Each structure stands twice: as C-alpha cells, then as structure tokens.
Amino acid sequence: MFDSITAKFSGIMRTLSGKGKISEKNVRDAVEEIKEALLDADVNLRVVRRFVNSTLDEALGEKVLQSVNPGQQFTKIVYDKMVQLLGGDESSTLNLKGKDATTVILLMGLQGSGKTTAAHKLAYRLKKDGRSVMLVAADLVRPAAITQLQVLGEKAGVPVFTIPGEKDPAAVAEKAIAKARHDLIDTVIIDTSGRMHLDQALMEEIQRVAKVSRPDETLFVADAMTGQSAVDIAKEFEEKVGISGVILTKFDSDTRGGAALSLRSVVGKPIKFIGTGEKMEDLEVFHADRIASRILGMGDVVSLVEKAQEQYDQAEAEKLQKKMEKNTFDLQDYLDQLEKVGNMGSADKLIEMIPGAKGNISEDDIDLKGLEKEKAIIKSMTRFEKENYRIIGPSRRKRIAKGSGTSVADVARLLKKFEKSKLMMRKIMTNKKLQAAFLKQLGM
Numbered sequence: 370m371f372d373s374i375t376a377k378f379s380g381i382m383r384t385l386s387g388k389g390k391i392s393e394k395n396v397r398d399a400v401e402e403i404k405e406a407l408l409d410a411d412v413n414l415r416v417v418r419r420f421v422n423s424t425l426d427e428a429l430g431e432k433v434l435q436s437v438n439p440g441q442q443f444t445k446i447v448y449d450k451m452v453q454l455l456g457g458d459e460s461s462t463l464n465l466k467g468k469d470a471t472t473v474i475l476l477m478g479l480q481g482s483g484k485t486t487a488a489h490k491l492a493y494r495l496k497k498d499g500r501s502v503m504l505v506a507a508d509l510v511r512p513a514a515i516t517q518l519q520v521l522g523e524k525a526g527v528p529v530f531t532i533p534g535e536k537d538p539a540a541v542a543e544k545a546i547a548k549a550r551h552d553l554i555d556t557v558i559i560d561t562s563g564r565m566h567l568d569q570a571l572m573e574e575i576q577r578v579a580k581v582s583r584p585d586e587t588l589f590v591a592d593a594m595t596g597q598s599a600v601d602i603a604k605e606f607e608e609k610v611g612i613s614g615v616i617l618t619k620f621d622s623d624t625r626g627g628a629a630l631s632l633r634s635v636v637g638k639p640i641k642f643i644g645t646g647e648k649m650e651d652l653e654v655f656h657a658d659r660i661a662s663r664i665l666g667m668g669d670v671v672s673l674v675e676k677a678q679e680q681y682d683q684a685e686a687e688k689l690q691k692k693m694e695k696n697t698f699d700l701q702d703y704l705d706q707l708e709k710v711g712n713m714g715s716a717d718k719l720i721e722m723i724p725g726a727k728g729n730i731s732e733d734d735i736d737l738k739g740l741e742k743e744k745a746i747i748k749s750m751t752r753f754e755k756e757n758y759r760i761i762g763p764s765r766r767k768r769i770a771k772g773s774g775t776s777v778a779d780v781a782r783l784l785k786k787f788e789k790s791k792l793m794m795r796k797i798m799t800n801k802k803l804q805a806a807f808l809k810q811l812g813m
C-alpha cells in the first residue's frame with residue numbers, strides 16, 4: 370500500500386531538502402504536488418483540501434522560509450499534518466473491561482471486508498494477552514459462514530458459539546453472551562453477516578444484534594482496497610449503528626491508500642487495527658505516527674524493533690547472553706536465531722519499516738530464501754556437528770550438502786558466516802559499550 374504516494378512524497382522532500390533556501394514559490398509548488406499525490410491516491414477531496422490548506426498556512430509562516438534548514442522544517446510540517454490526519458496520538462487500544470466482567474466486541478461491515486478473518490485475529494491476539502475469548506457465529510446469511518468461523522476458531526484455540534438451525538442472529542448473540550457470563554469467559558467477539566451493498570435489512574439486523582449485546586466495542590471492518598466507498602459506508606454505519614473504531618483490512622494489498630487516509634478524518638473515529646495479511650498473526654495495532662513515517666518513506670523503526678522483540682522473551686534473551694559470554698554459542702543456537710528472523714514477517718513488510726529502504730532495497734536483497742537454505746543445512750547436521758562446527762571436514766560437508774539439497778559451497782559459506790558471527794559476538798562481549806547497545810536491542 371501507499372507505494373506511489375510514498376514515491377511522490379519522497380521525491381518532493383528530496384527536492385526541497387536539497388535547497389539551502391526556499392522561496393514562497395517553492396513551497397507552493399511542493400504543496401501543489403502533494404495535493405496531486407493525495408488526489409491520485411484516491412483521498413477524499415475535502416480531506417485533501419483541508420490537508421493542503423493547513424500545510425500551506427504553516428509552511429508559509431516565517432519559521433520555515435527563514436530557518437537554517439527549510440527543507441527539513443517543511444518535511445516536519447507535512448509529517449505532523451499526516452500524523453494528525455491519521456488520528457494524532459488518540460488511543461487505539463480496545464475498551465476492555467476487567468476479567469471479572471464480560472467484554473463484548475461486535476464486528477460489522479460489508480461482504481468480504483474481512484470481518485470473520487478479523488474476528489479470529491482479534492481472538493488470537495486477546496487470548497495471547499491472557500484473556501479468555503469466545504467467538505460467536507452470528508452470520509446466518511452465508512451458508513458456509515459458521516463452518517468458516519469454526520475452523521478459524523480452532524486454529525486460534527478459542528471456542529466458537531453457534532446454535533444450529535437458529536435463524537435470528539440477535540438470539541444467537543444474546544444466548545452467547547449469557548453462556549459466556551456463565552462460563553466466566555471475559556471476552557466475546559461477535560462475527561456478523563455482510564451484504565454486497567448497504568441495505569435496510571442489514572442495518573436492521575446489525576441494530577438488533579447491537580441492541581441485545583450492548584457492545585463495549587463496535588468495530589467497523591473496512592477493506593482498504595475499496596477506496597472512497599469505504600468512507601461512505603463507514604459513515605452510514607456510524608449514523609445507523611454507531612461505531613467505536615475501525616479495523617482496516619488488506620493493508621498489505623497493492624492499493625493506493627485513499628481509504629486509509631480519509632477514514633479517520635471523515636468518520637471521526639479512530640482506526641484501531643490494520644490487517645496486514647491472511648494469517649492469524651497479521652493484525653497490527655494502528656499507530657498514526659508510524660504509518661505517517663511509512664507513507665513519507667521515513668520507515669518505521671519502532672515497529673521493526675517491536676517485531677524483533679516479540680521473538681524474544683526475557684529468559685531467552687538472558688540465555689543467549691550467557692552463551693555469548695561463555696562463547697558456547699553453537700550452530701543449533703544459530704538455527705534458532707534464523708527461525709526468529711523468519712518469523713518476523715515477509716520481506717516486503719520488513720522493507721516498509723526500514724527507513725529509506727522502499728524503492729532502494731528489493732525483496733531479493735532481504736534474502737529470506739537464503740535463510741531457508743541455511744536452515745536446511747543446519748538441520749542436516751548431527752547434534753555433535755552442531756556443537757562442534759570445527760570437525761565438519763570435506764566428507765561431512767558433502768553429506769550435509771546432499772542431505773539438505775544444497776552444494777558443498779553452500780555449506781562452506783554457511784560455516785564461514787557462522788564463524789564470523791561468533792567472532793562478532795566475542796567482540797561485542799569484550800566491549801562494554803557494544804554490549805550495552807546489544808542488550809538494549811534485546812529489550813534488556
């Protein structure tokens with residue numbers, strides 16, 4: 370998402386930052402280009418106007434034109450406006466009751482917007498946070514909807530409430546909540562049906578479900594690919610049912626991003642999560658500042674570090690540190706690290722988070738395939754070999770290459786790389802300053 374808008378914004382900023390002094394005309398030209406970029410990305414016209422006017426007002430103030438580094442000042446203004454547009458620092462956390470009560474989350478949206486997928490991603494996330502979750506199948510329109518939720522619920526390891534034969538979604542919701550209270554389940558997530566278009570029947574159905582379930586969160590699920598129309602639909606849901614927040618799905622898609630940039634401002638409700646893929650883990654908390662950075666091509670280091678940290682818990686990090694201190698880090702440990710990198714996400718997602726990487730680094734540069742190869746090689750070693758890499762001579766190398774479907778050269782390359790990492794670790798561990806930086810990165 371945002372590929373073309375990011376390219377254009379980076380271009381505009383680069384032109385301006387190259388200038389030692391900028392004139393009023395420079396600013397006006399840049400703002401005009403920004404306007405075009407936003408319109409091209411299918412951003413709502415009123416939103417574009419407001420963005421452009423307030424950027425212009427501020428940028429033409431004395432502060433920018435007279436400043437030592439006008440290009441940077443201008444970038445800062447555009448960045449701040451973008452953050453504001455996306456919701457500023459308003460909270461995107463869910464309104465959850467304590468565990469001694471039952472929190473109800475209602476999901477709604479058009480057909481195929483990603484409600485069922487979002488329901489199961491949310492269930493998975495909240496369960497991971499230590500909550501007890503129940504999914505409720507209140508989509509009684511599409512024949513396969515119940516089975517779909519049951520399959521996903523099983524994947525996430527949470528119960529799915531259904532009433533076979535029941536035709537009234539409000540009745541299902543009501544009974545589900547009663548059961549959750551009885552079973553001391555603290556979070557209920559209700560998946561509702563969608564329609565191709567907005568229609569009276571859908572609105573009435575959702576209204577009735579909302580009335581009996583009295584949700585703590587009423588989340589509108591919007592498909593980022595539907596562009597402008599997502600905004601109109603959200604407005605309709607807000608008027609008829611009332612929404613507390615938005616989940617923007619298919620953020621990973623190749624779309625221009627207009628919906629993402631317009632929704633918050635037009636509907637006036639926070640975007641709380643973004644869906645970044647079809648898998649259970651592909652749900653990120655929405656942070657206006659981080660997305661603004663990504664859009665302007667400035668990367669998102671905070672999310673990147675968080676993703677890395679997710680892969681480590683404190684105990685593991687300490688164990689790793691011990692091994693490094695004692696220099697007993699072996700190939701099995703190396704393999705564990707490779708697995709963690711692989712778990713951080715696909716190459717294209719990582720690229721978006723590295724400042725300046727988009728457009729400069731390709732997916733091939735982040736060599737996740739090479740990673741797979743290395744993993745296969747280590748997995749073909751015996752335990753003794755993993756613990757004593759120096760004994761891996763020519764005949765062992767041949768056997769390992771054969772076992773992993775690679776070549777002897779590949780095995781040799783891996784061993785060299787591993788040896789280098791070990792050397793690097795020795796260096797880190799014998800240098801206090803490096804050590805501190807490293808531990809900070811592990812979140813210690």
Ligand SMILES: Nc1nc2c(ncn2[C@@H]2O[C@H](COP(=O)(O)OP(=O)(O)OP(=O)(O)O)[C@@H](O)[C@H]2O)c(=O)[nH]1
Nearest residue numbers: 480481482483484485486563618619644645646647
């Ligand atoms: N790439 C990507 N695909 C998604 C995402 N969220 C949902 N999908 C896909 O979109 C399709 C529709 O998702 P569902 O969750 O079934 O949508 P729904 O709103 O429940 O649809 P109905 O129940 O028919 O109204 C599925 O193929 C999902 O895998 C996302 O964030 N990224």
Ligand SMILES: [Mg+2]
Nearest residue numbers: 484485508514
């Ligand atoms: Mg569904």
